[in-house]
Amino acid sequence: MDYLYYAKKYLINTYKHLPVVFTNAKGCKLYDVSNKEYLDFTSGIGVMALGHGNEKWIKAVEDQLEKLVHTSNIVLNIPVLKLAKKLTEISNMSKVFFCNSGTEANEGSIKLARKYSFEKYGKGRNTIITLDRSFHGRTMASLEATGEEELHKYFYPFPEGFKHIDITVEALEKAVDSTVCAIMIEAVQGEGGVNPLSKEFVSKVFEIAEKNDILVICDEVQCGLGRTGKLYGFNNYNVQPDIISVAKTLGGGLPMGAVLCNEKLKDTFKYGDHGSTFGGNPVCAAGAIEVLNEITDESFLAKVAEKGKFIKEFFKNNSSKNIKEVRGIGLMVGVEIKGKASEIQKKVFEKGLLVLTAGRDNVVRILPPLIITQEELEKGLNIIYEAIKSM
Structure with a gap:
């Protein structure tokens, strides 16, 4: 079945869909119709705080x-x-x-x-x-x-x-x-x-x-x-x-x-x-x-705050002339770039990572599930950094 054809034919054109159709998910990972794995740095635009399949x-x-x-x-x-x-x-x-x-x-x-x-x-x-x-x-x-x-x-x-x-x-x-x-x-x-x-x-x-x-x-x-x-x-x-x-x-x-x-x-x-x-x-x-x-568990919230600090430290230690500013609180972070964030979104998608854009297409928005692991966070941030550096 050509799912993307169905989308183009039957869905009103209110979204710029990435060329993927997901069938299942677990934790911070999504899987498409061919079972390819994607790391989720969007949590459904800030929805899936507990990850998928809690x-x-x-x-x-x-x-x-x-x-x-x-x-x-x-x-x-x-x-x-x-x-x-x-x-x-x-x-x-x-x-x-x-x-x-x-x-x-x-x-x-x-x-x-x-x-x-x-x-x-x-x-x-x-x-x-x-x-x-x-x-x-x-x-x-x-x-x-x-x-x-x-x-x-x-x-x-x-x-x-x-x-x-x-x-x-x-x-x-x-x-x-x-x-x-x-x-x-x-x-x-x-x-x-x-x-x-x-x-x-x-x-x-x-x-x-x-x-x-x-x-x-x-x-x-x-x-x-x-x-x-x-x-x-x-x-x-x-x-x-x-x-x-x-x-x-x-x-x-x-x-x-x-x-x-x-x-x-x-x-x-x-x-x-x-x-x-x-x-x-x-x-x-x-x-x-x-x-x-x-x-509402205090230790849960403390971990979210720590992960947010880690993201900022990561970009502080991995600077690029293409990065103008990194801002946000906790696991709500924006990386303002010199260029189009939508281009970065496409590049990291090809590497199996989902991110959001914000602002006037100049901010890569990072909103992962709050339960994301340190390993997953590092993996995704490295993909984003390499894509921005190679602009």
């Missing part, structure tokens, strides 16, 4: 499949209640709403922030400040929240009420006025080029927000849930937001997202304000519980 996760999902697959949200199920308790407690938040993806989590966060402000201050206070090079999703409001103009073309008109600003204290102070209800940030911008925010900037965001009763939304869809060596990316800045959006890692490979809110927002949404047919699915929830069981 036995505890599979058992949790299989056990739930045999019991209850789906109900409507007019009734309750045990896994989602257990997950709600665990996720809110470890996040130091009050309540949670479950959905299916990161873009949905961000849409819910936007609605929650605007309703809080409307109820407290009335009309006209609904602007959300977001940052240049941010990425918050593909649905209409989350796309308009995204600070990347290239992604906006063709899709106008967008919902109103967003300001995109440069990532400077000066731009932030200038943007804040009586119409602003929230500031939305990623502690580490993934799609935008793996850009960690400065501690000075994050501190100023929270200082201004507290002074003006402006909510802070932390989009932790990619940088959250263990990716940076801490539970959340914002934990690297010693702050606590009003709203947290999560997805990707949460479901362990199944579609799941969540909106978490603090005490002052816990009763903002009322009956009928928001909803999701599949949000809180018991099978997804059962898998998510197992994900959280593993990634």
